[in-house]
Amino acid sequence: MLLAIDAGNTNVVFAVHDGAEWRGRWRIATRADRTSDEYAVWLMALLQHCGLKVADIDRCAIGTVVPAALYNLRRLSREWFNVEPLVARAAVDWGFEIKVDRPQEVGADRLLNALASHHHYRGPLVVIDFGTATTFDVVDADGAYLGGVIAPGINLSIEALHKAAARLPRIGIGRPQAVIGRDTVAAMQSGIYWGYVGLIEGIVGRIQAEHDKHLKVVATGGLAPLFGEGTTAIETIDPDITLEGLRLLAERNPVTTSHKSIHRDSH
Template sequence: MLLVIEQGNTNSVFAVHDGERWLAQWRSATESSRTADEYAVWLSQLMAMHKLEFGLLNACVISSVVPQSIFNLRNLSRRYLHVEPLIVGENAELGIEVRTSKPSQVGSDRLVNALGARELYSGPLIIVDSGTATKLDVIGSDGGFEGGVIAPGVHLSMEALHAAAAKLPRIALQKPLRVVGDDTISAMQSGIFWGHVALIEGMIARIKAERNEAMTVIATGGVAALFHDATPAIDHFDPDLTIRGLLVIYRRNTRDHHPEHR
């Protein structure tokens, strides 16, 4: 079985695939100082709830945008799975053409998303990934990565508003009943929620206009579930985009010999 680890700046996802389907997946807050042993204690308890154990895992693929965490995640695989992990950006061949001026600067999460999207969707694509940052990435009709947009994520915007304005409280992220708020909190919630929707809609429209072609829009990421049904600009909500991309990378690098089948 395969252990997939996708680590973002805010959250990390751990998932298990048996060669045919995803058996389980778990999300935790990203903590760059968490040791391999701490990961193992946390993960073993969750796996036990699904009648899984480390002895069943014999492959691991990792994508992380937090460089200081990779050492501990690598050690988790070595000590507890007894395998050398595939790590995006280090020893994993992705098989995607990156058509940017500085390909090495493109985050591994963006390329993994592109690979996951190519498995299910055809034609030119826009991937909207709502996490710590909100990213809109463009995938060409032939599957190449062609660049994108990076904007502050919704939670960053909320924290910045609270931190910079002394009288504005910290609020919960939720869809307001009306656009025009009748008190401070509802006004802030509207500005955060509908402002973010407007950002997504506006950038999608500008990307399509600049490229002058029909494009399929796929939303993913930790907070995308709140936004995807609030706008017709998003065609599909796909929460498994990133882990599917990591499965594609694993299979490409093992040349169709999949230890997760064992």
């Protein structure tokens, strides 16, 4: 089975795929100083809860945009699962061209999203990922990655608004009943929600115009369903795009050798 690890700026998502389906998905807050043993204690209990054993894991793929977290995630794979992990980076075989000036600067999550979206939906397409940043990535009909757009994430914008303006409270995100807010919180919620809908529609529209043909629009990330309700610009919502990218990348780049590690009787 494959252990897929998607380490973002806010959360690290762990998931297990048995070759036919995802057997479990779990997330933990991203913390660069979290040790491999801390990850293991937490993860082992969740695997057991789903009826899975350490011995079931024979492959591991890691995608991370937090370089400081990679060391301990690698140690987790090597020491607890006895598996040498595949790390998603520009140098591996993606199966498509990365047509940007500096491929090594492109976040692994963006390339993983491009890989899985093209595999499942074909192109040309735009992938919107509602994460710590809101990203728009463009994939052509052949699956090549063409670049994209990076905007501040929704929660980041809410936090910045609260911290920078003394009288504005911290709010939760939701779809307002009306555009015109009758109090401060409603006005802020409207500005964030409909402001981001405008961002989505505006950027997608400009990408479509620049590409000079229709592109399918696929959205992922925890807030994708919420914003999908507010605009017809989003055609498909797929919460597993990044994990699917890790699965597909692992299939293209098999790691055949196990890592020789210290035996742990507690397994």
